[in-house]
Amino acid sequence: MDSYQAFECNILIKSVQKVSSFIKWKNKIIISQNNGNLLIYDFKGKNGLMNKITNQQTITRFTKKGITQMSIVKPKFVLVALFDQKVQLINLLTWEKISLLCQNKALIFSYNGKKSLCVGCKDQLIIFKWENETFQQKKNIPLQETPITLEWIETKTICIGFKKDYKLINIRDETLKVLFTTGKNGIPLSTLINNSEILLQRDKISLFKDSTGDTPRSYGIAWSEIPEKIIYFEPYIIGVFQHDLRIKTLSTQKMVQKINLEGVKQLYIEDNISPSLNSNKGGKENNNDKEIKNEKEKKNDKTNLINKKNKTVGYFLNKKGIWRLNPIPLLVQVDMLCYEKHYEEALQLCQLIDTLKEQKKQQKIRFIKLEFAFYLFDQRKFERSMMFFNEIHCDPRIVLSLYDFLVPKEFYEGIPIPVYQTKTLDNNEQNESIFALIEYLTQQRNSVELEQFKEFHKIRKILDTILLKAYIQTEILLVSHFLRLPNYCDFNESEVLLKEKGLENELITLYKSKGKHKLALELIEKQISENKNIGKILQYLKFLDKNDLDLIFHYSKKLYQIAPNECLQVFIYEHPMESNEPKRNLPKLKIKKFLQENIPKLVIPYLEYQIYELKTTNSEFHNDLLLYYYEEYQLYQNKFKTEMNSNDFKQVANFLKNTREKITRFVNESKYYTPEKMLTRFPEDELNEERAIFLSRVGQHEQALDIYVHKLKKYKKAEEYCVNCYQKDGKTKDIFIVLLEQFLNPQVSEKKLIEPALNILTKHFEKIDPFKVFSLLPQSELISEFIEYLTLVIINITKRKRKLLVIKNLEKTANLNLNMKALQYKSDSKLIDKNTLCQYCGKRIGDSIIGRYPNGIIVHLSCIKNKHICPKTKTNFSESLGGFY
Structure with missing residues (x-):
């Protein structure tokens, strides 16, 4: 970046000899010489840039020896000065020495710009806090070796550079943490970065550390040789070398500029934005504070903008004098960097522009x-x-x-x-x-x-x-x-x-x-004709929904010709191909109609899926499936009769058996077909058991039992039928009487079935009215054949009589007990008149509504907070009778 300049450099004061330290304050440069003289230069200039010396003042022998370190406490007009191993506070307005902080032992100090001052001595650190317009000593921390550099990191940590290594000290708990060695050179160098990080020199590398000793950045600043000093000048790091100053960016570590100056001894960076140390919060302002406030109020917006542009200026000292390092405005630097196509550095600088x-x-x-x-x-x-x-x-x-x-x-x-x-x-x-x-x-x-x-x-x-x-x-x-x-x-x-x-x-x-499904299916159809791959068309048809029924119907007929077993999936697949799509919900009645007209062999599987898998309750589906089962049954029955001597006879017989089992299972399990419709469609001379179930569903129990008894001769089935239908207090309470009529009534039965009738009577005598039975018993038969039934009836009647007597006596006893308890409550009475007092608040009852507890306590209703708990005795009556009445 030869053409890029971050700073301009010009000399302020020429030929100043034997300088021990210097500092800038307002429009003044304060110089201390080795002999103790103090030189004060006043400058004149616009926009914060000092161009011309207007006055020079010398204070002879201000100190016995030259001041080696200076710092300004802003905005208190106080100078902290280190000389002759002493730390002295000096009033900048009067040059009066205010107070002596350390005497005959101070080597170095560090002021954090806020309220804390740390003085490094040969064997200890002394911590001061700004209180009552001066620094008050707060703590002494012993050291095992002599400190060479001191830097505050935040407010509680101090980084100390010793000859061999760097260490962190937490001033609150005085814990010590070793960071790393100073390297072969053995000279510690450090500079503070934004008050939260510090840059420490080790040989040719500057390394970053924070207040905990961690490394906040994954890189360091590399130099071609060991610098004599390093200093942070936002956003740059300046390395001081024997013959020049080398300036690098903090973010990219690239060399920005070299300034050819030899023998730089001291370098000072001034920040015009001053922290406040005003300890008179809520109190009166002192004269200095008022002066500063008035100055601020007089500045206009333009001046403020200029000051922001020039808020940071650097000064350094060499044999030729004191120089000013003035940063070129960041916006100008950004434009220069962009012109040179150094965009990364331009972006870094642009973030720092606050104008x-x-x-x-x-x-x-x-x-x-x-x-x-x-x-x-x-x-x-x-x-x-x-x-x-x-x-x-x-x-x-x-x-x-x-x-x-x-x-x-x-x-x-x-x-x-x-x-x-x-x-x-x-x-x-x-x-x-x-x-x-x-x-x-x-x-x-x-x-x-x-x-x-x-x-x-x-x-x-x-x-x-x-x-x-x-x-x-x-x-x-x-x-x-x-x-x-x-x-x-x-x-x-x-x-x-x-x-x-x-x-x-x-x-x-x-x-x-x-949504061009027709084009897609035409292309898939072409592929199928070439390689017979039916998977694509099947998957595609399963993707289509109710909006594309015509395409589904058209191509499913072609699919059925190629793959009849897979074709059903097109109509029954409900789940979407993509997780974010809704279910297909194809119109089932339209599909059923299409299958009936075009692919009839898929109708039964489709109806079975809807009923057995999806549990549909649509009566049309149930009726159709049952009728299709019956048509299938008739088909196999006709084949069974015509192919009795053929090789396929066994197979047809199995098909016929399986179909009959499906019909029987469906008729018994389904609750949603229409039995009235089935009675008209099923013939009377076959499938009698199924017909009996239809009759049962429509409440024609006599005809159903007639089929079981006389056509099927299945007396056990007839008995099971009655057991399932019997309701003690319902319409079918006499269902067993209906069955007995089928067995014994000569008008119903051609032959009297005495044995099954006796079996029913002896097994289910409790469910049969004996008086109705007597009217059915045949007069011609011996009474001895029914003696077992009669005995059971008499025994049952006797048991019921005894049971009723026991219940009657128990109820009578319970009634007596209840009457006794009522008398007991009535006897526990209390007379209440106008003078009766509430036993909780002590006031008269009068005409108020009252509450009375089982323990006899009587209180106003308004005095009751919980009706179960007596307000006077706190007794809980929630489990006793009434609790409160």
Whole structure:
């Protein structure tokens, strides 16, 4: 950076000899000489820049020996001076020596610019705090060796440089932490960075540390040789060497400038922004405070701006005199850096500019990043270039203008955009740049800031189309994945691109994403005719929903011809192919009708899936399935009769058996078919057991039992039927009487079935009214055949009588007990008149509503907080009768 200058250097005071230390205060330079004389120079100048000496004052033998270190306590007009191993406070207005802090033992001190002063002695540190307009001694910390450098880090930590190493001391708990050695040179050098970090020199490397001893930065500042001094001059580090000053940036560690000056002994950086040490909070202002306040109020906005520009100035001393190191305004430095294409340093400096409003600063930063991005692209650093384009949310069309080999010019017709002229890329560079572009476009297409552009929808289409083109050229395996995502690719352009590359599968995905399902299915159909791969068309049809029923119906007929077993999946698949899509919910009645008319062999499997898997309660589905089962049964029954002597007889017999079992199972388990309809459709001369169930469902129990008893001769089934239907107090309480009529009534039964009737009577006598039974018993039969039943009835009646007597006596006893308890409560009475007192508050009851507790306590209702707890005795009556009444 030979043409870049961060500082200007000019001499202020020439030929000053034997200087022990110097400092600047306001418009004065205060110099202490080795013989104890004090030289005070007054300067005149505008905008804070001192150009001309207006007065020189000498205070002879101000001290016995020269002052070796000075610091100013702002804004108290107090100078802290170290001389002759003493630390003295001096009034800058009167040059009066105020107070002596240390005597005959001080070697070095460090003032943190706030309220703390640390004085380093040969064997200890002495800590002072600013109180009552002076420094008060607070603590002594012993040391094992002599300190050479002292620096405050924040408010509680001091970094000490010894001859061999650096150490941290926490002044609160006096803990000591060793950092590292000073290196071969054995001379500690340090400078404070922003009050929270410190830079420590070890041989040719300056290393960063914080107040805990940790390393806050992953880098150090490297020098070509060991510096004599280092000092932080925001945002630079200045290294003092024998023949020059070398200036490096703190962030990038690059050399910025060399200033050829020999023999620099001291270097002092002044910051015009002064911390307040005013200890009179809430009290009266002293004269000095008033003076400062008045000065501030007199400054106008322009002066404030100038002062901000020049808030930090450096001064240094060599044999020729005292020089001023004046920083060039940061904005000028930024422009110089941009001109030299040092964009990283320009961005770092731009962040430090506080003379610009935030909006303008951000505009400047954005401009630099834009220029930097173009520069990086030209340097073939494509990834970093795209990173900056992304950061500033640059109009994507500007970025795409760099890719004239990829982006058709017609995309930009009617859209004026600036085009950056870059070098032509070869094939390898083009591919490398496309990889970076893919990452950029992926982030941009999801960016909220994209919506700020007026042509938002057009830009979005451009981005996705170019991204597709980039994938096709470099990452062809990702094309399908990209097209499956929601995208805004230009359909016509994308179709042409995919056809040119022969990417049929990706073309199908494009059609699918754009809702061009007919085109997709035509292409899949073509593929099937070539290689018989039915998986694609099956998966595609399973993706389509109720809006594409015509396509589903059309292509499912073709699919059934190729793969009848897989075709059913098209209609029963409910779950979406993509997790973010809703369920298909195809119209089931329309599908049923289509299958009935076009693919009848799939009707039964479809109905079975709806009923057994999806648990549908639609009676139409249940009725249809049962009728289809019956049609299937009739078909196999006819085959069974005609093929009794054929080789397929066994197979047909098994089919017939299985179909009958399906009918029986369905008739018993389903609750949603219409039995009235089934009675008209099923013939009376076959499937009698199923017909009996239909009759049971419509409440025709007599006819149902007639089938079990007389047609099927299944008395056990008839008994089970009655057991299932019996309701003690319902309409079917006499169901067993109906069954007995089937067994014993000559008008119903051709032959009396005495044995099954006796079996029913003896097993279920408790559920049968004996008086109704007697009317059914045949007169011709011997009574002895029914003696067992009669005995059971008599025993049962006797048991019931005894049970009722026991219950009656228990109820009688309970009634007596209740009456006794009522008498007991009535006897526990108390007379209340106008003079009766509330037993809680002690006031008269009068005509008030009262509450009475089981323990006899009577209180006003208003005195009761909990009706279960007596307010006087605190007894809880929640478990006793009434509790409160």
